[in-house]
Amino acid sequence: MxxxxxxxxxxxxxxxxxxxxxxSLAMLLLYACGGTGxxxxxxxxxxxxxxxxxxxxxxxxxxxxxxxxxxxxxxxxGLGKLIPPxxxxxxxxxxxxxxxxxxxYGLKGPIEINGQSYNQPMPANPDLTPFEILELLVYISxxxxxxxxxxxxEEIENHLKSN
Amino acid sequence: MEKKAYKLVLILLVLSSVFSCxxxxxxxxxxxxxxxxKEVNGTLDTIFHTIPDFSFVDxxxxxxxxxxxxxxxxxxxxxxxxxxxxxxxxxQQMLRVYESFKDNPDFAILSxxxxxxxxxxxxxxxxxxxxxxPDNSVWKFVTGVxxxxxxxxxxxxxxxxVGEDQDAPGGFIHSxxxxxxxxxxxIRGIYDxxxxxxxxxxxxxxxxxxxxxxx
Numbered sequence: 001m002x003x004x005x006x007x008x009x010x011x012x013x014x015x016x017x018x019x020x021x022x023x024s025l026a027m028l029l030l031y032a033c034g035g036t037g038x039x040x041x042x043x044x045x046x047x048x049x050x051x052x053x054x055x056x057x058x059x060x061x062x063x064x065x066x067x068x069x070x071x072x073x074x075x076x077x078g079l080g081k082l083i084p085p086x087x088x089x090x091x092x093x094x095x096x097x098x099x100x101x102x103x104x105y106g107l108k109g110p111i112e113i114n115g116q117s118y119n120q121p122m123p124a125n126p127d128l129t130p131f132e133i134l135e136l137l138v139y140i141s142x143x144x145x146x147x148x149x150x151x152x153x154e155e156i157e158n159h160l161k162s163n
Numbered sequence: 164m165e166k167k168a169y170k171l172v173l174i175l176l177v178l179s180s181v182f183s184c185x186x187x188x189x190x191x192x193x194x195x196x197x198x199x200x201k202e203v204n205g206t207l208d209t210i211f212h213t214i215p216d217f218s219f220v221d222x223x224x225x226x227x228x229x230x231x232x233x234x235x236x237x238x239x240x241x242x243x244x245x246x247x248x249x250x251x252x253x254x255q256q257m258l259r260v261y262e263s264f265k266d267n268p269d270f271a272i273l274s275x276x277x278x279x280x281x282x283x284x285x286x287x288x289x290x291x292x293x294x295x296x297p298d299n300s301v302w303k304f305v306t307g308v309x310x311x312x313x314x315x316x317x318x319x320x321x322x323x324x325v326g327e328d329q330d331a332p333g334g335f336i337h338s339x340x341x342x343x344x345x346x347x348x349x350i351r352g353i354y355d356x357x358x359x360x361x362x363x364x365x366x367x368x369x370x371x372x373x374x375x376x377x378x
Contacts, residue, residue, distance in 0.1 A: 071251040079251045080258075081293035123247040123332070 045142050053150045060139025076144040082120050084113040087144035096141045096148050100133050100156045130157045195350040213348040217315050219305035222287040227305050236372050237271040239342045241316055241325045243278035244290050248332050249339045253356040263366050265301045272302040277325045277335050279306040
């Protein structure tokens with residue numbers, strides 16, 4: 001019977017529509033109530049860094065999320081006068097190599113960053129390899145508007161061994 | 164038929180957008196914790212879990228007790244100054260709460276250190292100033308007897324795990340919870356202070372709780 005066929009045809013359409021409804025609802029809920037949108041911090045990095053450096057930048061971002069983000073925050077701004085910023089940090093950008101030892105061995109005692117004194121100890125990260133530290137440095141010295149030349153692995157290996 | 168289906172989608176979309184984000188101010192927050200029931204003159208009375216009396220010292224050397232929060236609602240948490248893991252993000256998130264309600268005289272924040280040996284009054288003062296908290300009027304950073312701090316965090320108090328643990332980073336284990344307490348010292352919400360979305364929910368819930376005490 002043609003009317004019956006039509007009905008079953010409509011039923012199929014109904015399932016499709018239901019799916020559409022659910023997807024639309026889910027999307028709407030996601031967008032309508034979503035809080036702060038994530039801002040991309042690597043807009044101009046794409047054009048500045050080479051493909052290989054960009055790979056290190058991307059892995060560095062993942063490492064940052066695991067090892068650093070709790071204190072230095074997603075936006076790299078730190079926390080008040082307790083935890084220093086990495087974004088626009090003269091301490092970091094004037095001597096990126098120096099920070100390789102800070103990451104590996106930690107830091108204690110007061111330091112001055114952008115004219116502000118900070119005195120919160122930073123824990124060591126003894127398990128990070130020199131290459132991972134390189135990746136982290138590529139990220140933190142080029143994210144959030146920071147700009148810096150990419151160091152070589154040899155430079156970092158030598159600096160980590162020095163005192 | 165196809166047109167009808169699309170109409171239905173459209174109606175549902177509009178409805179969902181109306182309901183999904185509507186601020187339901189009149190909705191009351193739940194009362195958390197174990198309840199007990201007592202028979203009083205033939206009727207059953209519900210006794211809710213409440214925060215027991217306490218006495219700590221804040222960053223300005225002022226004694227802070229349960230009476231300090233008379234007529235106020237407050238948010239409590241636990242941290243320690245040298246914490247290498249979740250504390251900084253908790254403090255970043257608590258700053259959001261502070262900024263939202265610091266001008267309300269019926270609101271306060273109570274942060275307990277779980278490392279009183281290191282986090283002295285002087286340390287807490289420096290810590291809070293560096294965080295941008297000028298005084299103890301709204302946000303109190305308290306220290307005290309270690310056992311009493313652990314006790315108030317336990318199942319007898321805020322229902323969150325705190326304590327020493329040599330295996331944990333920094334030597335202490337503690338929860339990242341923000342606990343919302345009403346004027347009757349009852350727990351009205353527990354939020355993960357390390358998750359911006361949950362802290363957003365807390366910031367949404369505080370006006371609802373404040374509204375319960377409005378005439």
